[in-house]
Amino acid sequence: MQFLLHWLSWTGYQLNTGSGNEYQSEQVIGFPPSQAAKPRNYAALIPSEKAQLEVAGIPYPECGDDELIIKNHVVGVNPIDWKVQSGGFGLEYPVVMGEDVAGEILEVGTNAKHNFHVGQRVMAHTVGFDKGSSYGGFQLYPVLRAAITSPIPDDLSFTEAAVLPLSISTAAAGLFMNATLGLNSPKTDTIFSLPSTHVADNPVLLLWGGSSSVGSSVIQLASAAGYTVITTSSSSNFKYCKELGAAHVLDYHDPEVVPKLINLLKGNKVVGAYDAIGSVTTVLQCASVLEALGGGKISSVGAAPSNLPPKVTLARISGGALEPREPTVAMEVWGTYVPWALKSGRLLPRPKALIVGKGLENVQKGLDRQKEGVSAKKVVIAGLAK
Numbered sequence: 051m052q053f054l055l056h057w058l059s060w061t062g063y064q065l066n067t068g069s070g071n072e073y074q075s076e077q078v079i080g081f082p083p084s085q086a087a088k089p090r091n092y093a094a095l096i097p098s099e100k101a102q103l104e105v106a107g108i109p110y111p112e113c114g115d116d117e118l119i120i121k122n123h124v125v126g127v128n129p130i131d132w133k134v135q136s137g138g139f140g141l142e143y144p145v146v147m148g149e150d151v152a153g154e155i156l157e158v159g160t161n162a163k164h165n166f167h168v169g170q171r172v173m174a175h176t177v178g179f180d181k182g183s184s185y186g187g188f189q190l191y192p193v194l195r196a197a198i199t200s201p202i203p204d205d206l207s208f209t210e211a212a213v214l215p216l217s218i219s220t221a222a223a224g225l226f227m228n229a230t231l232g233l234n235s236p237k238t239d240t241i242f243s244l245p246s247t248h249v250a251d252n253p254v255l256l257l258w259g260g261s262s263s264v265g266s267s268v269i270q271l272a273s274a275a276g277y278t279v280i281t282t283s284s285s286s287n288f289k290y291c292k293e294l295g296a297a298h299v300l301d302y303h304d305p306e307v308v309p310k311l312i313n314l315l316k317g318n319k320v321v322g323a324y325d326a327i328g329s330v331t332t333v334l335q336c337a338s339v340l341e342a343l344g345g346g347k348i349s350s351v352g353a354a355p356s357n358l359p360p361k362v363t364l365a366r367i368s369g370g371a372l373e374p375r376e377p378t379v380a381m382e383v384w385g386t387y388v389p390w391a392l393k394s395g396r397l398l399p400r401p402k403a404l405i406v407g408k409g410l411e412n413v414q415k416g417l418d419r420q421k422e423g424v425s426a427k428k429v430v431i432a433g434l435a436k
């Protein structure tokens with residue numbers, strides 16, 4: 051009976067009443083055999099709608115055939131994390147969020163054994179929002195989908211790697227899925243991977259928000275796929291966007307930014323617009339540019355206003371839809387391009403990490419810092435598992 055009560059409380063969650071980092075090394079004692087030999091798992095979870103994060107014990111997860119379990123070292127923080135915390139998503143609580151992880155593999159599912167091995171260093175896009183809390187990134191031992199995981203080279207730290215995953219999936223979803231812009235996937239070929247600075251050379255992508263986390267991966271993946279990227283940012287980030295591969299960068303604060311973009315793009319083959327900011331204003335700015343060029347499609351990370359001009363269409367992006375809806379694109383990007391590009395230095399870990407704390411107990415601080423706003427920086431929490 052005592053055993054059952056233990057198990058019932060464990061399948062819920064247990065608040066971490068201990069101090070500091072004591073969650074790091076404990077083993078589960080007196081629990082069912084499947085848990086007894088496993089490390090003790092903890093998460094920074096949202097216990098109820100609109101509540102602050104709490105560090106609590108949660109079950110060590112099961113590893114499915116197409117999955118991996120890692121010992122999690124560093125997590126990235128994204129706007130979705132504090133948006134979910136603000137409530138209104140109709141979720142069942144507790145919820146473990148977190149989409150960007152980097153760590154070392156502890157378990158490999160049967161179907162993932164040809165690509166991954168125990169002890170390997172990896173980064174992954176974690177999908178707790180779509181698949182449930184054992185897939186959330188803000189825990190010591192998250193389950194990863196192997197299809198949206200990449201090995202990381204020895205010279206890339208966990209902190210550097212953790213800035214990338216969600217932005218890669220979101221960039222790929224908006225650029226390459228048939229349901230969005232349907233562009234060609236990036237090539238593992240150095241000629242295609244060199245950014246073009248000549249607008250007329252290649253088909254052109256308009257990107258709104260090149261210095262954002264998502265925008266940084268859009269610049270890199272679209273350039274590697276052979277597209278010339280024209281983007282917007284603050285003038286302080288022009289150099290940053292160009293170093294990632296953008297051919298031209300315009301200041302979005304400039305009241306003349308839309309006519310200037312139209313002038314720049316006129317006469318070029320424009321394959322569409324990627325709005326990496328996704329406000330109603332930015333979508334309508336993209337729409338005005340496309341309308342003046344004769345029409346086209348916008349991929350938006352957020353807003354989908356209904357008052358678009360004729361001949362301008364819009365697809366909403368879901369980074370979480372990449373693997374389930376278009377696994378071939380996920381394979382081309384995550385399975386082929388990303389491992390090669392990280393190793394060859396073609397894919398840079400940007401925006402640079404802004405470490406705001408260490409350990410699960412500091413994840414809330416990370417959410418608060420991300421919500422304040424960042425400029426070409428990615429909030430990360432380091433030092434999770436020891």
Ligand SMILES: NC(=O)c1ccc[n+]([C@@H]2O[C@H](COP(=O)([O-])OP(=O)(O)OC[C@H]3O[C@@H](n4cnc5c(N)ncnc54)[C@H](OP(=O)(O)O)[C@@H]3O)[C@@H](O)[C@H]2O)c1
Nearest residue numbers: 129220259261262263264283284302351367368369425426
């Ligand atoms: N649908 C999905 O699957 C999905 C996935 C990931 C993210 N998102 C959403 O995508 C948005 C961006 O996320 P993120 O993590 O990339 O954001 P972020 O890095 O936190 O965004 C900050 C950046 O946005 C830029 N920015 C702000 N307003 C802008 C404007 N009007 N025009 C151009 N740039 C502007 C800033 O540029 P400067 O500093 O240069 O001014 C800054 O560098 C969020 O709303 C997020 O929730 C959606």
